[in-house]
Amino acid sequence: MRALASPDQMISVLRAALDAGINHLETAPAYGPAEHFLGQALQRLENEGKQSAEGWVITSKLLPGISLDEGKRQLKAILQRLGRSKLDNLAVHGLNRPAHLKWALHGEGAALLEWSMQCGLVEQIGFSSHGSEELIGDAIASERFSFCCLHLHLLDPQRLPLAHEALERGMGVLAISPADKGGRLQAPSPTLVEDCTPIQPLQLAYRYLLAEGISTLSVGASDPADLALASQLRDAGGPLGPAEENTLNQLMEQRSARLGEDQCHQCRECLPCPQQVPIPDLLRLRNLAVGHDLIGFCQERYNLIGRAGHWWEEIDADACRHCGDCLPRCPHQLAIPELLRDTHRRLKATPRRRLWG
Known part of the structure; x- marks a missing residue:
């Protein structure tokens, strides 16, 4: 494509x-x-x-x-x-x-x-x-x-249980765009590079999915050089090694340290929202923006909301009416309405055209 x-x-x-x-x-x-x-x-x-x-x-x-x-x-x-x-x-x-x-x-x-x-x-x-x-x-x-x-990604693994269920049923599972949709990992932020040192973020993302048993990783190549890493990893299946495990733990620890008590743990207990705000999906973007400085990627995804039909979310954080309905359900006692307001402030930008549609 x-x-x-x-x-x-x-x-x-x-x-x-x-x-x-x-x-x-x-x-x-x-x-x-x-x-x-x-x-x-x-x-x-x-x-x-x-x-x-x-x-x-x-x-x-x-x-x-x-x-x-x-x-x-x-x-x-x-x-x-x-x-x-x-x-x-x-x-x-x-x-x-x-x-x-x-x-x-x-x-x-x-x-x-x-x-x-x-x-x-x-x-x-x-x-x-x-x-x-x-x-x-x-x-x-x-x-x-x-x-x-x-969509199965190093930085968004919430669908992995579904992938495992499919694999157990004998289905093939293809991970959609582990690089670009996974956080634009082909051009990672300096912060994310530091968080994944000594492994490249994209290499860690590929290995993470392969270690989870995902049968196919898609690589959206526009240039032969885009396939270099895939060539290097052609036989790199199997569980994560100690260095990869350490790097994965380091990545998560750095994210948690930067987000502190404001980190959304993606448990989805806050739902349903009376205004149908997709709270966890929006706060996941905030996690990535604050946790790994993936501002460009998160702004791009946030500003597709309501512009991509059924291919992406249709309601953004500005729809929150601060009713507080979600607050008692959050096991981490997050100030969800305030975090949604902060998400909108950080990520709202001039909309960009989708690649397709």
């Missing part, structure tokens, strides 16, 4: 992927000309006799809510753009609301997914989600899906 300046850029990234031992390519029609460029690049490599030793594994996605006929048309167009006779994986792109899951399990989406498998156009069905933990849990428990793509 990031190598879209030209077909030459895409093939340079694919050559680097081959060299790094990467064979899983994840794309979507929503990513501009990505599928078209990818199909061209795969054909060029095939003409040159270059192929992944294990064969390419290709995932694409369809947005929920479309009709059966439209879904058939879109899937055939995906295959045509990619130059393939079938997809290894087809995901529901953004299973973010209960209506999306209903569509996939009982509506025209269910008919579409079943048709794609019966016709031999798709090997596996899965989903990506930016939705609630309850919704993701329901999707995993439905037994309809063979894999899921979730």
Whole structure:
């Protein structure tokens, strides 16, 4: 989704992927000309006799809510753009609301997914989600899906129990953007670099997820150099070593020291809010801004609120009416309304355009 300046850029990234031992390519029609460029690049490599030793594994996605006929048309167009006779994986792109899951399990989406498998156009069905933990849990428990793509990050591990549940059920689990959405770790703040010394923040993030058993990490490469770390870590599975454990503890200790008694521990006991303010998610951004000086990343995420539809939160901290309903439920006795006010003051900035949508 990031190598879209030209077909030459895409093939340079694919050559680097081959060299790094990467064979899983994840794309979507929503990513501009990505599928078209990818199909061209795969054909060029095939003409040159270059192929992944294990064969390419290709995932694409369809947005929920479309009709059966439209879904058939879109899937055939995906295959045509990619130059393939079938997809290894087809995901529901953004299973973010209960209506999306209903569509996939009982509506025209269910008919579409079943048709794609019966016709031999798709090997596996899965989903990506930016939705609630309850919704993701329901999707995993439905037994309809063979894999899921979730936001799983070193600095935001709240969905790891869901990932473990999926893995225990035999599902594949892809971590969505451990680098960029994980805190823009490809360009970390000096404070975060110090907190992770002697390990690079991105390297620690990758190793943390691999040690948790996550089966696939996505790497949004726009340049061959973006795959260098992935190449270095191609065989770096298994539990964290002592140095990595020490660094992880150091990271958390530094965050706690800077936040002091104002640290939100993400227990979610404060919910529900009468104004539907997503308190833990907003205070998590404050944790990262104060705890690791990730101001740019946190401002970007905060200012997407209400501008990205069902892909992100829709209510920001300014909606808090200081009713105090959350206060007695917080086991850490946080001054939540004041912390929300501080979050809004710190992170409110001129909105930036989303990469997609």
